Amino acid sequence: MSPVTIANAVLVLLLVFVPAFWFASRRALRSSTPTRWLRRLLVALWGVAGLTYATLFTLGHGLVVRTTLAATTPISDTSLLAEFAVQLTAALITAAVTLAVYATLVPAIRDVQEIDLPVRTALRSLGRYALALTVLFATVFALLIRALAEGGPVTYWLLLLGVIVAISVANPVLAHIFRDTRDPTPAERERLRERCDRSGLSVSSIVILDDMPETAGIHVYGVPGRRQLFVTERVLEAFDDETLEAIFAVHAGKRRTHYRSYAVHSLLGYLVLGVGAFLFGSETLVTIFILLVAVLALPTLWAARRAFYRADDYAAAVVGQDELVRALEYAAEEQNLELVDGGHWVVFKSRPPLGRRLARLREKSARSEEIASTPS
Numbered sequence: 001m002s003p004v005t006i007a008n009a010v011l012v013l014l015l016v017f018v019p020a021f022w023f024a025s026r027r028a029l030r031s032s033t034p035t036r037w038l039r040r041l042l043v044a045l046w047g048v049a050g051l052t053y054a055t056l057f058t059l060g061h062g063l064v065v066r067t068t069l070a071a072t073t074p075i076s077d078t079s080l081l082a083e084f085a086v087q088l089t090a091a092l093i094t095a096a097v098t099l100a101v102y103a104t105l106v107p108a109i110r111d112v113q114e115i116d117l118p119v120r121t122a123l124r125s126l127g128r129y130a131l132a133l134t135v136l137f138a139t140v141f142a143l144l145i146r147a148l149a150e151g152g153p154v155t156y157w158l159l160l161l162g163v164i165v166a167i168s169v170a171n172p173v174l175a176h177i178f179r180d181t182r183d184p185t186p187a188e189r190e191r192l193r194e195r196c197d198r199s200g201l202s203v204s205s206i207v208i209l210d211d212m213p214e215t216a217g218i219h220v221y222g223v224p225g226r227r228q229l230f231v232t233e234r235v236l237e238a239f240d241d242e243t244l245e246a247i248f249a250v251h252a253g254k255r256r257t258h259y260r261s262y263a264v265h266s267l268l269g270y271l272v273l274g275v276g277a278f279l280f281g282s283e284t285l286v287t288i289f290i291l292l293v294a295v296l297a298l299p300t301l302w303a304a305r306r307a308f309y310r311a312d313d314y315a316a317a318v319v320g321q322d323e324l325v326r327a328l329e330y331a332a333e334e335q336n337l338e339l340v341d342g343g344h345w346v347v348f349k350s351r352p353p354l355g356r357r358l359a360r361l362r363e364k365s366a367r368s369e370e371i372a373s374t375p376s
Contacts, residue, residue, distance in 0.1 A: 006059050010093060013055065017048055017101045025108035034112050035336040041105055048101050052094045062086045084142040091134035099123055099130060113336055125211045129178045136174070171221035172228045180211030181230075188236060195241060196229065199248035199318055200256075203229040208236070216334050220251050227255075238334050242319070246327030249318040253311030262304035263350035270297075304350035312357055321365040325358055 021041060028037035065086045066077035075081050103119055110117045140163055147156045167174070175181070184192065184206050192206050203220065209232045216238055219230040239247070254260065270293055316324045332339060332354055339355035346352060 003064055006056060006061055006064065009055055009059055010052070010097060013048075013052055013097055014100055017097070018104055021101050022104035025105050029108055029111060033338050034108070036338050036340070038105065038108055038112060042102075045098055045102055049094050049098045052097045053090055056090045056093060061090055065089055080142060080146050083145055084138055087138035087141045087145075088134065091138050095127075095130040095134050099127060102126060125180070128180070128211070132174075132178045169223055172226075175219070175221055175228075175230055176207070179209050179230075181207050182210055184208050191241070192229065192231065192244070195244045195248050199245045199252055199315075201229070201248045201252040203227045205229070206231070208233060216331065218247055218251065220255070224255075234334075239331070242323060243327040243330050246315060246319045246324045247331060249315035249324070250311055252318075253314030254308065256314055257307040257310040259304060259307040259311055262300060262307050266300045266304075267350075298347060301348065301350050305346070305352045308350075308352055309357070309360065312361060316361060316364070321361055325361050325365070328354065328358055328361075 021044075024041055025038065028034045028041065031037055066082055069075045069082050069085060070077045075085075103123055106117060106119045106122045109122075143159060144156065144163070147159045183189075188208065189206055195201075196203055196206075201220070204222070204226050206229045209217065209230055215232050216234040217230075217232045218235055220227055221230065222228050235244070273289055274293070312324070319327070329339075331337075337354060339358060340353050341355045341359070342349065342353035346356065
């Protein structure tokens with residue numbers, strides 16, 4: 001295939017996705033639950049990225065880049081550098097298409113959240129994240145593909161495991177690369193540190209995220225002993241001390257109940273096994289892996305949800321049931337979240353919906369009051 005064919009395919013994707021997402025965002029604004037539909041559209045952007053990336057390689061993007069490099073540079077078309085160039089150009093094109101589609105959602109996000117968010121500002125913030133992610137993606141994929149081609153299964157497995165461990169450990173560093181950050185002022189540090197101490201959340205440092213002023217986000221990254229707390233400026237403005245303490249207590253509870261191990265590390269384990277089975281296994285091994293996932297996936301998700309509930313219980317013990325409910329409701333209102341129950345689909349989620357969590361906390365509070373009021 002020629003570069004012109006690939007360029008035409010990218011243009012077709014833009015002509016399909018840009019108006020489709022714009023129309024969907026307008027429809028979302030007229031629905032009874034606009035926030036939920038906009039969140040679904042934001043998640044669907046990963047589908048846009050995946051389809052764009054797959055289209056590029058289906059049309060021979062890799063061959064075009066390697067041929068161009070061989071004709072214009074001394075770089076071998078089978079070298080690691082050539083593979084990196086293939087993956088980087090594909091990732092950059094994919095990011096550009098995804099950002100163009102995301103731009104159609106910004107006006108709807110601005111209307112729903114009632115904030116001043118120029119499209120240029122939103123694209124600049126997400127564009128920096130996308131650029132850093134494309135470089136990381138291209139580096140990792142180039143290394144894995146060359147390891148598979150030259151080093152064999154053992155080298156591939158060791159490299160894949162090393163990448164997963166490195167990314168897990170390097171989360172705080174990646175957050176600094178992907179986001180605009182600043183150090184807290186002395187007053188901000190004292191306020192947040194006191195809330196951490198009262199909630200039982202142990203962190204080594206505190207970082208302020210100042211690139212997405214419309215988002216109220218709280219994140220804890222890093223390994224035990226070196227965890228860092230990241231909060232957006234919106235959190236400092238909108239959340240009072242009691243709300244901060246309650247939310248921090250939930251984060252502390254998640255670490256005490258090892259929620260991340262159930263929700264994330266188990267998923268990475270399935271990913272490693274699945275990649276190995278499909279690349280190096282026989283049909284029998286692939287069948288065994290599919291059966292293994294079918295048997296263990298739902299119990300793993302159930303265990304993750306139970307860990308989240310135990311985290312809520314820890315937070316309730318620290319700040320009180322009623323205060324935790326109030327804080328979660330306030331945070332949901334601030335972020336325009338619908339308090340949904342999740343229905344039967346909750347069995348496929350690792351994190352219980354906020355509406356279900358609140359209902360459980362209210363039920364426990366009512367039960368406690370009933371027991372307390374019962375004569376002995």
